[in-house]
Amino acid sequence: MSFKSFINNLGPGPIIAAAFIGPGTVTVCTLAGVNFGFSLLWALGLSIISTVILQEISGRIGLVTGQDLSQLIRNQSGKPLFKIFSMILVLTAIGLGNAAYESGNISGTNLGLQVFWDAPTLNFASFEIQTGNLILGIFAFSLLWLGNYKALERVLVGLVIFMSIAFSVTAILTKPDWTAVFGGFVPNWNDANLPTLVALIGTTVVPYNLFLYASLAKNRWSGSDDISWMRRDIAISIILGGLVSMAILMVGAANSSSEISSAIDVSKGLEGLFGNFAKYLMGFGLMAAGLTSSITAPLAAGLVICGIMGWSQEIRSRSMRISMGVIVGLGLLFASLGIKPVQLITLAQLANGVLLPLISGWIIWIASQKEVLGNFRNKPSQTILAVLIWLVTLALGLKSILAVLGYNY
Structure with a gap:
């Protein structure tokens, strides 16, 4: 296989990497490094393996059936009540979930923007409108409105490449203790690091990406004959994206800041190594991460909403533009409620980790059905491995809920 052939057959995998390397990844991985050093690197390793397996299943479903996951739910035969329940569940989880996600994405992008320009804040009654959020939300929606998949892909891949180089080089320059780094791949958890552990898994194994990849894969390749290309595409993209997440955690471990609530706070602990450059590096990283996810979250939600409702999924169609506009609009509204951006992003990731078992369990069940695939x-053997991954995410999600409710376990 030549390099040119590989590039020509490269699919939407980089878009999935762009989607999960968002401000949530930057924030949660940095906080994991600051608070727990390298000890949770194993959780990211588990996340990478889980994501590759689950995304491969979603891509395979899309290629073999010629339908994305939302269309598959709508077109399923059999028990009508179960079908309606499934449709409502997915619409609620992905629609509202991505709106909350979009809020964190826009807020995270604005955190990075504040390093270069502190946009003014406008107060109307109990609402606090940050003009930076508004500008960035309009910019993200404008890119989606133009409706050019190729252009979007180039923008996303370019941002991810520059962001990856920035964080990877930064991690190496911090001169970490490599013995401690490798020791971080030995699994361990306790009451203190459990919420962060769940959030780390949630920031990588993103439910809406399962829907997004199935949709993009069926449009990129011709069918089951291209499954091998799909597997290469998603494995390479997710592994490289996961390595970036690890680099961010390692940068966080080198951070000596006592409190983190903005990109400037994150960079303060690195000023001894990089000087003022640390501030601009983190600002650029957050902006790039936020912009990639600010584009992919509404895109994925639009595809799911239109697929469930039986509407056109063509990106320039009226149904897609309205659906994507609603998600961006709700994201802007949530971002205007006065919640601290870091809290918003972290809570979104934690909720994502709880939602994951529901979505992944359904996908694993679909993939085992002979009448479908x-x-x-x-x-x-694949089902056993997938179920083991599902059990891990389920256990972590349940423990997270118990921790929030104040129960000891």
Whole structure:
């Protein structure tokens, strides 16, 4: 296989990497490093493996059936009540979830922007409108409105490449203790780091990306004959994205700041190493991460909403533009409620980790059905591995809920 052939057959995997390397990834991974050093690197490793397996399943479903996951839910035959329940569940989880996600994405992007320009804040009654959020939200929606997948892909991939280089180089320059780094891949958890552990998994294994990849994959390739290309595409993209997440955690471990509530606070602990450059590096990283996710979250939600409702999923269609506009609009509204951006982003990631077992469990069940995938259904060994991953995410999600409710376990 030549390099040119590989590039020509490269699919939407980089878009998925762009989606999960958002401000939530930057924030949660940095806080994990600041608070727990390298000890939670194993959680990111588990997240990478889980994401590759689950995204491969979603891509395979899209290629074999010619439908994305939302269309599959709508077109399923059998029990009508179960079908209606499934449609409502997905619309609620992905629609409202992505609106909350979009709020964190826009707020996170504005955190990075504040390093270079502190946009004025306008107060109307109990609402606090940050003009930076408004400008960035309009910019993200404008890119989506133009409706050019190729242009969007180039923008997203370019931002991810520059962001990856920035964080990877930064991690190396911090001169970490590599023995301690490798020791971080030994699993361990306790009451103190459990919420962060769940958030780390949630920031990588993103439910809406499962829907997004199935939709993009079925449009990128011709069918089941291209499954091998799909597997290369998603494995390479997710592994590289996961390495960036690890680099961000390592940068956080080198951070000596006592309190983190903005990009400037994150960079203060690195000023001894980089000087003022640390501030601009973190600002650029957050802006790039936020912009990529600010574009992919409404895109994924639009595809899911239109697929569930049976509307056109063509990006320039009226239904897609309205759906994406609603998500961006709700994100801007949530971002105007006076919640601290870091809190908003972290809570979104934690909620994502709780929602994951519901979405991934359904996908694993679909992949085991011969009547859906035929000879391309999961082999018993694949199902066992997928179920083990599902059990881990379920256990972490349940423990997270118990922790929030104040129960000891």
